[in-house]
Amino acid sequence: MELRHIRYLLAVAEHQNFTRAAEALHVSQPTLSQQIKQLEIALRVQLLDRSGRVVRTTDAGEAFLRYARRALQDLDAAERAIHDVQDLSRGSLRLATTPTFAAYLVGPLMDRFTTRHPGITVTVQEMTQDRIEAELARDGLEVGIAFTDVHSDEIECESLFVETLSLVVGEEHSRAGRRKPLPAKELEDQALVLLSSDFATRLHIDRYFKDQGITPRTAIEVSSIGAIVEIVRRGSLATVLPDAIALEQQGLFSIPLSPALPPRTVALLRRKGAYRTAAGRAFTEMAAEYRDQRVPQ
16 A cells, blocks of 8 residues: 555545546546456455446445545645745745634734744635634634634634624615613614624624614625625615724724624634744734733723
8 A cells, every 4th residue: 555545545535536636636547447356356345336426435435535535634634844944034834714714813913023024925715714724624724713602523723702792884875983881772763784694703703683683784705805895885785894904994984783792713723743844923012912912992
């Protein structure tokens, strides 16, 4: 059994098709089939069920892959450890964040980090918390910025600060500049632009609406915080977003709601037991500094 056999099996299991897996691996389909067959002969067990329209792993194949994935993660971590530069003169960091943080948190953190460590290349992606956890679990990311209510036992989190949410409007809105809390019931008369329902922030907002027994009119749903900011800034629609976004973006005003939306704890997410690169450790330390220096809102 060789390392390529494991990678080939993982590809077939992921694509559930030999042809698509071969294309992803840049090998011929006959070669891929032959290599998988060699692995099954070596292990003396059938790993794939080829009888249906899609290729599926057998029970034995699923058991084997559970350990094989973990072994590949450890091998990838070992390779990164070899090339890890402890003095931070060069290196890389793979980071992901949920969309709301891109509007007010990623900028300050990246400015601090790249100023302090200009030799480190940082890759930042926006994605849902579920996907962040999945990518961390499979070692596709080193650090995630999301919330403490994680869904996977493989993920550990380090709290950063508490995030509060309010009604956010533009300067042309009739309620712009209001300081007195707005009764939640009055939201039923307000047209809103909100994130789509696959985002944790939207689910958090919907739970609040349900708890208050109200059904606001959602005029627009989008999958981009930037789009929401521009729509609200330039028109009469309102939204519900973290207060910090209104503070960071010109032309936006946050209005507290009564009762207030439940706060959420922002956290750094990592895979338990994962190798921590020097860049990853440096980012974690810097984020902790930001947390300690941050003025409560």
